[in-house]
Amino acid sequence: MLSILKQSHSSSSSSVAMPQGLDFSQALSEIEGMGGRGGSLQETRVRPLAKRRIDMHSFCSPSGFQRSPYLSARGNFAIIFQGSTEDGYRAYHADKYDEDKNPNVSKNFKVFFQLTQADMNLMDPPLLQYPDWKGHLFLREEVARFLTYYCKAPAPLKAENVIVLNGCGSLFSALATVLCDPGEAVLIATPFYGGITQSIFLYGNVKLVYVYLDSKITGKSTRPFQLTVEKLEKALQDARAEGVTVRALILLNPQNPLGDIYSLSELQDYLEFAKRHELHVIVDEIYMLSVFDESQLPTPWPSSSDFAVSGIRFGTLYTQNQDVINAVASLCYFHGVCGPVQHKVAQLLRDREWINQVYLRANHARLKAAHTYVTDELKTLGVPFLNRNAGFFVWIDFRKYLKTSTFEEELLLWKRFLDNKVLLSCGKAFECSEPGWFRIIFADKTHRLQLGK
Amino acid sequence: MLSILKQSHSSSSSSVAMPQGLDFSQALSEIEGMGGRGGSLQETRVRPLAKRRIDMHSFCSPSGFQRSPYLSARGNFAIIFQGSTEDGYRAYHADKYDEDKNPNVSKNFKVFFQLTQADMNLMDPPLLQYPDWKGHLFLREEVARFLTYYCKAPAPLKAENVIVLNGCGSLFSALATVLCDPGEAVLIATPFYGGITQSIFLYGNVKLVYVYLDSKITGKSTRPFQLTVEKLEKALQDARAEGVTVRALILLNPQNPLGDIYSLSELQDYLEFAKRHELHVIVDEIYMLSVFDESQLPTPWPSSSDFAVSGIRFGTLYTQNQDVINAVASLCYFHGVCGPVQHKVAQLLRDREWINQVYLRANHARLKAAHTYVTDELKTLGVPFLNRNAGFFVWIDFRKYLKTSTFEEELLLWKRFLDNKVLLSCGKAFECSEPGWFRIIFADKTHRLQLGK
Incomplete structure (x- = not known):
């Protein structure tokens, strides 16, 4: 439908990496501080820009940010947002839907059959x-x-x-x-x-x-x-x-x-x-x-x-x-x-009738069973958590597994889970003020959890 | 999913109608000139605002604009945009899809059957x-x-x-x-x-x-x-x-x-x-x-x-x-x-095969036939138009039907068509610099066209 005819010349992109742990509004002002795009594209290309690093959400791997001279300041910011969730997405897409591996399938199938x-x-x-x-x-x-x-x-x-x-x-x-x-x-x-x-x-x-x-x-x-x-x-x-x-x-x-x-x-x-x-x-x-x-x-x-x-x-x-x-x-x-x-x-x-008798009944029973399974495991392991009764997730207190109470340590623990093919969300992703809290989606391969070290 | 719990109290809305023919950026600065929302909602309510009228696109009936104290400046602007296309939309929705009345149906049915x-x-x-x-x-x-x-x-x-x-x-x-x-x-x-x-x-x-x-x-x-x-x-x-x-x-x-x-x-x-x-x-x-x-x-x-x-x-x-x-x-x-x-x-x-042999063949033949029908009628009536071969529309020169060469006259002519149940788009809606040009969608009830007076 729409086509953009401008070619990209990646070699001319200015390299602008930003400091780790920089917060959201700071990161924006960094980009704005460069004077938006700084006049014409030509100007931007020849003007050396400060080398910095950005890591919008420390829950994902920090990666260098190549500032594009073709985009507006907010356009560059949109790319950062995408980059920040890239790891989780890659993990999600690499992790194909599978009835044996993913109990969430069965809940989904109910709606699936209804929709057909x-x-x-x-x-x-x-x-x-x-x-x-x-x-x-x-x-x-x-x-x-x-x-x-x-x-x-x-x-x-x-x-x-x-x-x-x-x-x-x-x-x-x-x-x-x-x-x-x-x-x-x-x-x-x-x-x-x-x-x-x-x-x-x-x-x-x-x-x-x-x-x-x-x-x-x-x-x-x-x-x-x-x-x-x-x-x-x-x-x-x-x-x-x-x-x-x-x-x-x-x-x-x-x-x-x-x-x-x-x-x-x-x-x-x-x-x-x-x-x-x-x-x-x-x-x-x-x-x-x-x-x-x-x-x-x-x-x-x-x-x-x-x-x-x-x-x-x-x-x-x-x-x-x-x-x-x-x-x-x-x-x-x-x-x-x-x-x-x-x-x-x-x-x-x-x-x-279908929502009440079929969908919600099965859905709630499965959620309850999965919640019970995960929380029983956590109790056995002596890991504290909030015991609630809604949603697909449990908020877990892994603070005792951090060497020091920092978000850097939290990130290391998050990576250790990921290395073991367990994708959790760490507290920093939720702007939690205390390092060490994690959210687990309990319909997602609970039997493969490898806790701590 | 999301609910907004704030109640509306329409009686407290400030009335801000803006001048007819005010252009887009002017209209915005009018709203911005009020200092966005002007501090707290309370302040806005008690401060009397200038009475003006706006008509973003003069192709629709001008209507008074009630500025809302509950919305941002751009939120108010979003309402103006909706208001400006309201008449056309109302006409569109009131004009139900009908095979006899609307030749466009048959083209659509081809895709419809394909989609089923x-x-x-x-x-x-x-x-x-x-x-x-x-x-x-x-x-x-x-x-x-x-x-x-x-x-x-x-x-x-x-x-x-x-x-x-x-x-x-x-x-x-x-x-x-x-x-x-x-x-x-x-x-x-x-x-x-x-x-x-x-x-x-x-x-x-x-x-x-x-x-x-x-x-x-x-x-x-x-x-x-x-x-x-x-x-x-x-x-x-x-x-x-x-x-x-x-x-x-x-x-x-x-x-x-x-x-x-x-x-x-x-x-x-x-x-x-x-x-x-x-x-x-x-x-x-x-x-x-x-x-x-x-x-x-x-x-x-x-x-x-x-x-x-x-x-x-x-x-x-x-x-x-x-x-x-x-x-x-x-x-x-x-x-x-x-x-x-x-x-x-x-x-x-x-x-x-379907696109080439069925859809495009029928679509192009019908578009060509409808285009020929409309342009033949225009020729008979001595009305100039641009004779082109793409899209669903013809750009028609009704300048000789305007008493004076103004967009107010153009709007009056547009209304006369609408009174006769013919919905055209006038040139002003396309920011045309010359009053008197109209776009007709030629798949839309061409046999009911009542031209000029």
Whole structure:
């Protein structure tokens, strides 16, 4: 469709490697400090640039960064982001899908078979035309009914408050852009799923302000990494003191990587804090259907992650703020879901009996079994962890295996796991403030885990 | 998936309507001039804002713009963009797909039936997992083979130079972002398909610098609206004199709305101009398979528009610049195409016999017949037009029907067509410098056209 006719001349790329451990905003200012691209491409090529090294996320191998004279400053930054996750991706793609090796397959197969039913393959001509960019009405209506049913809403939720687009990364990108101007910020508690950083920054140029949590227990009714209003207040005031404008608060519920589910009274406290400071609240409930302890209160929102079909690219937004709906709708032009896929998703969501009796029953049983297997192993090995009941992961305390309490040591341990073909995510990837914490996806080859040294 | 918990209170929205005919960058500075959102939401609510009116594209009904205190400046701008195309969209959606009324249906049905073949419905588990964000390798390989075949390339084109994402609007957004920093610009000749304006601005904050063309014929070997290097040079120098940094040149080939196909020597001239000034060249060939005069030299690139299945959301980029590939790849995370749809598209592109013998043959014959019908009617009515052989549209000179040569008159004529249920696009929507030109999509109910008064 589009072709770029400029040739690349890799020999003329300036070498700009940046210091290890440089943080996100520093790395950006490094690139900006070079004066963007620094005038014409010709100028850039002849001007020697400072030699530095960058390692955006220390969880991946540090690698030299070749700054491209063909790209904008943010274009160069986009490459860094890609490089930073390259190792994990390579490992992922090299590690082919296999029923024997990967228990996650069986859960996935359930959705797979459901998606291949005859009524799934509708290719109605209107599905092939330009859609309403917010999503076809039939799907938004289905999402509204789904939410009404699973949330036990006192009044029916409305299709007009629903937006459907191609994944939650896209939703974060669109929301950050319409709620914040460039350089403004959003509050989030650490540790958190690190993908949010790039989702709100790459297009939106929106930054995160961290509310650092730690594992210390401060009172009898507290738990490790507990988010409190006091901590929210402090982070917000600190940011404001530094001249940073904060526009919103992101809550992950269930929390990734902790697996925590906030209580109703906690949620109420956070919302009151946000209201007091006129912050939007973005609640990411991507794992809401993956709560496998029935004593918990799930409020499920449909997403491709909850159905373990990430390749389907599907995420939904529910908001009563029509200004937000209208603004995000414009950006939906860039995040469209194919019409025939919207039909498939609507069919999937419509089938309550299958979701309840087949999918969720099997899914929760398998998650519970896998969780029990991993946590039993951890107990046997005497490794502490947070015992939660949501998501596909366990947050593990490997601090005692670090020689010193540093993120460099954490990275070495991470590499030792990788050398043994075990791909974990280390705490630094979640901006955890304490070195030594790791997230394990417990549906992923648990029997091959080789712990520590 | 994500929910926004902030309630909307429409009564507190400040009313900010802006002057008619205000241009794009002016409109932005109007919003920016309000100091973004102007501090806290509270402040914004109590501060009275200037009453103005905006009409971004005068081809749609001007409507008052309610500035939202809940959104960023760019979030408010996103709403304006949506409002500006609302009328056309409403008309489109109200005008249901109908075989009798809309000849375009039959062309579409061919792809529709092809997409419903049994081998199209593969739902292989890897298609449901996170893809390579640049597109599955099997599809990028198929696109490379498709291009090699249809471009009669001397050497095979490479899958590593191909990126697949959800539509060409997304491609423009990603390319503008990685090639330009905020506020930088891209050259484009007017009239042009107006959607590009929002595609490069909404996320990228990249502006267009216009090379204004007109209908005057200046010599025996020139044609109306001819793009020359002289005009490119002048527009570039003018922009630079105003301190605007230009990073790229966009060429539409076949041109939309003119229907022009550039000759090889013209293309060479434009590329040399771009090389001289170190500009990237982005060639949009969205209608390359829709050249229906066989004496022309099509260089087709697969896209959903060429197959008349816009709802499939599919666009491709081919570039040999690996820096551009890598940077766009990061942004592809926001523009993913569902795995099963990637399979369908690969199957579609693989079937040369069907494309050549069935699809293109029928498509070109129908386009040619519809083009002949419309242009014969125009000749009978004595209405001048550009007689071209590509795309689904004709560029018509209705200047003699304007009482005065103004865009206000053009808008009135556009409305008269709409009142008679004929949806045309007026020249202003393409930033045409002369009032009175209209684009007609000739597959759309040509027999119902009621011309002029």
